[in-house]
Amino acid sequence: MAGTYGIGAFIERYIRQFSTRWWGGVRCRVSFYVSLALFLAAAFFTIFFFIESDRLLKAEMRGRALAFARHLATMLLPDIAAERAGELDRKINPAFISFDGGAADPDLRTLAVYDRSGRFLVGRTRQEAPHRAVRVPQTGPAEAESLQASLTAETRQMQEPLFRRAAAGIYEVILPVRTGGEVIGFVRLGLSGEWHAARYTANARKAAVILVIIVLIGLAISRAIAVSITKPLSELSAAADELKRRNWSAPVPVQGRGEISRLIETFNDMAQTLLQREISLSRGNRDLFILHTAGLDLMEGLDIDALLQKTAARAEDLVRADTVALATVDQADREMKYASVSGGKATALAGLERAIEAGGIYNWIASYGTPLLIQDAQSDFRLNGELMASLGIRSLMTVPLWSSNTMTGLLTAFNKKGGGAFDKHDLRLFTVFSNLVSSALQNASLYNDLKTNMDELEEAQGQFVRAAKMAAIGELAANVAHEVNNPLTSVLGYTTHLIKTLDLPEQQKSMLQMIEQETLRVRKIIRGLLDFSSQRSSWRRPADLLQPLRETVALLQGVAESGGVRIFEEYDGAPVVAYMNENEMKQVFINIATNALQAMPGGGDLRIRVRSAGRNEAHVEFADSGVGIAEEHRARIFEPFFSTKTEGGGTGLGLSISYRIVQNHGGRIEVESAPGSGSVFRVILPLVRQDAAARAGAG
Numbered sequence: 001m002a003g004t005y006g007i008g009a010f011i012e013r014y015i016r017q018f019s020t021r022w023w024g025g026v027r028c029r030v031s032f033y034v035s036l037a038l039f040l041a042a043a044f045f046t047i048f049f050f051i052e053s054d055r056l057l058k059a060e061m062r063g064r065a066l067a068f069a070r071h072l073a074t075m076l077l078p079d080i081a082a083e084r085a086g087e088l089d090r091k092i093n094p095a096f097i098s099f100d101g102g103a104a105d106p107d108l109r110t111l112a113v114y115d116r117s118g119r120f121l122v123g124r125t126r127q128e129a130p131h132r133a134v135r136v137p138q139t140g141p142a143e144a145e146s147l148q149a150s151l152t153a154e155t156r157q158m159q160e161p162l163f164r165r166a167a168a169g170i171y172e173v174i175l176p177v178r179t180g181g182e183v184i185g186f187v188r189l190g191l192s193g194e195w196h197a198a199r200y201t202a203n204a205r206k207a208a209v210i211l212v213i214i215v216l217i218g219l220a221i222s223r224a225i226a227v228s229i230t231k232p233l234s235e236l237s238a239a240a241d242e243l244k245r246r247n248w249s250a251p252v253p254v255q256g257r258g259e260i261s262r263l264i265e266t267f268n269d270m271a272q273t274l275l276q277r278e279i280s281l282s283r284g285n286r287d288l289f290i291l292h293t294a295g296l297d298l299m300e301g302l303d304i305d306a307l308l309q310k311t312a313a314r315a316e317d318l319v320r321a322d323t324v325a326l327a328t329v330d331q332a333d334r335e336m337k338y339a340s341v342s343g344g345k346a347t348a349l350a351g352l353e354r355a356i357e358a359g360g361i362y363n364w365i366a367s368y369g370t371p372l373l374i375q376d377a378q379s380d381f382r383l384n385g386e387l388m389a390s391l392g393i394r395s396l397m398t399v400p401l402w403s404s405n406t407m408t409g410l411l412t413a414f415n416k417k418g419g420g421a422f423d424k425h426d427l428r429l430f431t432v433f434s435n436l437v438s439s440a441l442q443n444a445s446l447y448n449d450l451k452t453n454m455d456e457l458e459e460a461q462g463q464f465v466r467a468a469k470m471a472a473i474g475e476l477a478a479n480v481a482h483e484v485n486n487p488l489t490s491v492l493g494y495t496t497h498l499i500k501t502l503d504l505p506e507q508q509k510s511m512l513q514m515i516e517q518e519t520l521r522v523r524k525i526i527r528g529l530l531d532f533s534s535q536r537s538s539w540r541r542p543a544d545l546l547q548p549l550r551e552t553v554a555l556l557q558g559v560a561e562s563g564g565v566r567i568f569e570e571y572d573g574a575p576v577v578a579y580m581n582e583n584e585m586k587q588v589f590i591n592i593a594t595n596a597l598q599a600m601p602g603g604g605d606l607r608i609r610v611r612s613a614g615r616n617e618a619h620v621e622f623a624d625s626g627v628g629i630a631e632e633h634r635a636r637i638f639e640p641f642f643s644t645k646t647e648g649g650g651t652g653l654g655l656s657i658s659y660r661i662v663q664n665h666g667g668r669i670e671v672e673s674a675p676g677s678g679s680v681f682r683v684i685l686p687l688v689r690q691d692a693a694a695r696a697g698a699g
């Protein structure tokens with residue numbers, strides 16, 4: 001068996017445990033000191049009790065002895081005075097028996113009478129039988145001899161009765177007998193201390209038992225006291241352990257108002273504070289995390305609409321709001337519009353527009369520039385209480401969104417999730433978040449502006465290139481046309497003359513007519529070229545757009561009908577007035593409508609619509625149900641000489657001329673096409689203001 005399991009090791013362990021766990025503990029120490037104090041007190045009282053009881057017993061014994069001696073002295077007085085030893089010897093027994101009604105003292109051992117000079121007169125010793133006193137013989141055992149010896153001189157001098165311890169277990173009293181103040185003799189009694197010793201022992205035994213009981217009671221009491229002191233301490237220690245394990249649920253109960261109670265109160269306060277710190281710390285951590293991810297998320301995209309949507313959803317999460325709404329502000333119309341709403345009241349608020357009220361929240365924030373926290377929304381003077389009540393809004397906070405010193409919107413959180421009102425902490429978080437949103441929005445709008453600028457630049461560049469190209473072509477075309485025009489006129493003139501004057505067989509005549517036709521076609525192209533290159537700005541005036549449009553339809557109606565195309569004119573007759581050259585505009589309409597008819601070789605519908613979009617522009621739309629424009633041709637159709645009509649020949653000049661004319665009128669042409677199902681050509685022209693239109697109508 002290993003040594004550590006031996007008895008020695010066990011004892012050692014036991015003692016060590018005792019010394020650290022028990023002796024070190026408050027409970028043990030308190031028990032020990034309280035018991036010790038009790039024990040010492042009990043011991044002191046016991047010693048006192050012994051001394052006192054000894055004293056009392058001796059006094060009692062002395063009293064009894066003296067009373068007996070006095071009785072004897074009284075009875076034997078004359079004979080002592082006369083020193084009649086014979087008389088005394090005769091009378092001493094009756095006198096002894098007559099004391100105390102005959103109950104002679106059982107402790108009486110010897111009895112003797114002496115004359116005034118201390119000489120022995122008569123004496124008795126008692127052996128076994130208490131009532132049979134035996135005459136003291138002249139010589140005898142030691143006890144009798146000591147009785148017979150004369151009293152010492154010292155003893156004879158004394159005035160008071162003498163009580164003393166004579167031998168082991170024997171006490172004696174010597175009483176001087178007086179008459180008229182003169183000592184005439186002495187009575188001497190010897191008493192056994194046995195009875196006294198027995199009583200003393202009995203008392204001692206009782207005292208020991210009482211001492212033990214007191215010590216036991218003392219132990220019990222001291223334990224109770226120790227427990228009452230250490231119980232709250234151990235509760236406190238258990239609670240501290242729980243706190244360490246973050247398991248602290250309820251405060252330690254406080255009883256009384258002592259130091260330990262105060263300690264417990266302090267501990268409870270401390271635990272409470274610690275717990276609150278922990279809660280706020282973890283809340284802070286969580287907020288920081290959400291803020292961080294929200295920030296990353298917001299910075300990610302540059303699309304403003306998506307950003308607005310994200311903002312509301314993220315904020316809802318961040319401040320645990322029931323609903324978060326982002327209102328944008330239209331400074332011109334003085335209107336707030338909820339651009340993005342997330343949460344429970346999304347349907348009630350989304351798209352809601354509200355005018356900015358004089359004393360309302362917007363002006364409040366705009367003038368103070370600070371966020372606003374309202375804990376009771378229905379009774380706040382800045383809010384419409386009825387509206388708040390009808391929407392069920394109890395608590396709200398609003399922070400401004402800024403874009404370089406201009407307030408561009410408000411971010412508002414309504415109602416804390418799970419009841420309660422928003423607090424300062426929420427507001428601080430919300431404000432930090434709104435700053436993030438502001439800068440994200442600013443980034444996005446800067447990006448968008450940049451993108452628009454880039455697009456415009458690209459478009460302008462394209463237009464510039466096109467214009468340059470056209471100008472070059474225009475110049476070339478003008479020169480060629482001019483050069484070709486004169487010979488062409490001769491060719492046409494002579495051909496016509498020959499057809500009229502010569503009487504040719506039919507075959508040759510038709511050949512000449514063919515030459516005339518083709519030459520006419522060439523002249524048409526040449527004229528188109530000249531038109532295209534003519535730089536002169538035509539004379540313009542306010543006129544009704546519908547006029548050239550009607551003339552175009554009238555002109556093409558026949559061709560359309562023969563081609564199986566129905567023309568629908570979808571406009572009421574109200575004049576649509578623009579600054580224009582009617583002839584040029586008619587040419588534009590004819591070109592576009594002709595193209596439309598040509599796109600529907602098998603017949604179809606041509607719908608002509610006129611709309612005034614807003615107050616500034618007129619739209620004239622030609623929608624055909626033709627073949628449409630192939631994707632790869634879309635970008636080129638306005639180029640001069642671009643044509644897909646190979647047979648019967650397009651010149652490829654119609655659209656480029658039209659484009660140029662419309663551009664000179666300050667307008668533009670838009671095209672939409674779905675290959676296979678038709679195209680829409682839209683001529684957009686700036687309108688003349690109403691008063692000018694009225695003048696045009698009158699004139």
Ligand SMILES: Nc1ncnc2c1ncn2[C@@H]1O[C@H](COP(=O)(O)OP(=O)(O)O)[C@@H](O)[C@H]1O
Nearest residue numbers: 595596599628637643644650651652653654655
């Ligand atoms: N309504 C239309 N539907 C389909 N394609 C069209 C239409 N209008 C114009 N186009 C296309 O645009 C090209 C250029 O038209 P245009 O300049 O008028 O020249 P042309 O008519 O002489 O070909 C046409 O060849 C045709 O391919």
Ligand SMILES: [Mg+2]
Nearest residue numbers: 595650654655
């Ligand atoms: Mg054409």
